[in-house]
Amino acid sequence: MVLDSVLGPVFDSLGLHTLTYHWHVLLLSTLACRFIVTASSVICPVLFPKTYPNLAGSKRLNWDIHVVSMVHSLVIIVGSALVLTDNELMKDKVFGYDRKAGNVYAIACGYFLWDTCTSIKHANEFGHSFVFHGLSSFTVFIFSFRPFLNYYGAVFLMYELSTPFLNIHWFMDKSGMTGSKLQLANGICLLLAFFSARLVFGYYMSYQTYVSVIAQIDKVPTFLCILYGTANIILNGLNVIWFSKMISSLIKRFQSPKKVE
Numbered sequence: 001m002v003l004d005s006v007l008g009p010v011f012d013s014l015g016l017h018t019l020t021y022h023w024h025v026l027l028l029s030t031l032a033c034r035f036i037v038t039a040s041s042v043i044c045p046v047l048f049p050k051t052y053p054n055l056a057g058s059k060r061l062n063w064d065i066h067v068v069s070m071v072h073s074l075v076i077i078v079g080s081a082l083v084l085t086d087n088e089l090m091k092d093k094v095f096g097y098d099r100k101a102g103n104v105y106a107i108a109c110g111y112f113l114w115d116t117c118t119s120i121k122h123a124n125e126f127g128h129s130f131v132f133h134g135l136s137s138f139t140v141f142i143f144s145f146r147p148f149l150n151y152y153g154a155v156f157l158m159y160e161l162s163t164p165f166l167n168i169h170w171f172m173d174k175s176g177m178t179g180s181k182l183q184l185a186n187g188i189c190l191l192l193a194f195f196s197a198r199l200v201f202g203y204y205m206s207y208q209t210y211v212s213v214i215a216q217i218d219k220v221p222t223f224l225c226i227l228y229g230t231a232n233i234i235l236n237g238l239n240v241i242w243f244s245k246m247i248s249s250l251i252k253r254f255q256s257p258k259k260v261e
Contacts, residue, residue, distance in 0.1 A: 011145070018097055019145040022106040029110020033068050040067040051175045058125040063174065065118065066167050072111045073163035079104035083154035093151035093212045095219070101150045105141050108157060112138035140231050148224060152212070155205040156235075161197040165190035179253055187250045194246065198239040206232055 008020040019026075041064060044052040055063055083089065083104055089096045116134035123131055144153045165186055172183045209232070213220055 016142065016145040018102055018147050019106075019142075021099060022102045022145065025103050025106035026110045026113070029107045030114045031110075033072070033111055033114035036068045036071055037061075037064045040064040048175065055174070058122065061122065062126070063171075066170055068111075068114075070164060070167045072107075073160040073167070076104065076108055076111075076157050076160050079107065080154035080157040080160075083151070084158070086151070089151040094149060094216050095147060096150055097147040098150060101154065102145065102147075104157070105144045105150070105153055109138055109141050112141065136231065140228065143224060143227070148220075149209070149213075149228070152205065152209045155209070156202070159198050159202060159239075162190060162194035165193055183253075184250075187253075191243075191246060191250070194239075194243055199243060202239065203236065206236060 004020055007023060011017065011019040011023070041060070044063065044067070052060070052063060079100075083098070083101045086098050086101065089098050089101060112134050116131060116138055119126060119128075119130035119134050141153060144150055168186050169183065169190055172178065172180065172186065177183050213225070213228075217225070
């Protein structure tokens with residue numbers, strides 16, 4: 001309560017008026033991600049005795065990061081589904097606010113904050129593109145606490161529907177299951193989830209977001225139009241590129257050795 005009274009005016013000055021009610025969830029989410037990394041280093045040697053102990057340095061950390069990604073995606077998918085069925089947000093999809101939605105975005109922001117900090121710390125091992133991804137994702141979702149696009153934010157978090165299959169695919173590669181029938185089945189599920197969530201549903205809802213914002217464009221700050229518009233165009237373009245690369249990668253993996261040669 002004391003911190004709320006201190007931080008409230010700070011958040012208000014930044015235009016993040018509802019963050020006063022959710023900053024603690026954001027902080028706990030960030031700390032939870034770090035805890036999962038530690039838990040992964042303890043549990044995974046038991047669950048994957050032939051794989052995890054043989055990983056060293058950045059490779060082991062990369063495994064733990066994928067575990068965090070898996071947990072986050074499952075939590076955020078369930079939370080986003082609840083937001084999309086929220087009757088109050090449906091009444092005002094641009095400026096509406098709901099505490100449940102705020103908690104979902106706080107969890108997402110906490111993950112993106114942790115991801116950004118981890119990427120900065122290990123930029124030499126994983127590359128600087130992950131820093132840009134984490135920081136841009138955090139920036140986009142932190143403005144949901146104005147509040148802004150509390151309904152449509154959940155739409156784009158539903159992109160995470162493909163993430164569990166992507167992580168499973170990665171874990172199979174590291175566990176010596178590359179090219180297996182199980183990985184093929186998971187790969188097909190990955191393509192279907194990615195195509196359905198990010199291309200079909202994503203493009204349709206991008207249009208719906210545009211229509212909703214245009215109807216109240218006089219109330220939306222210019223910088224938000226530029227920020228969200230640019231992010232949406234870039235992400236939709238990347239989704240097409242990533243989908244084509246996924247198809248190409250899966251075809252190469254499961255071709256016969258003779259055809260590959």
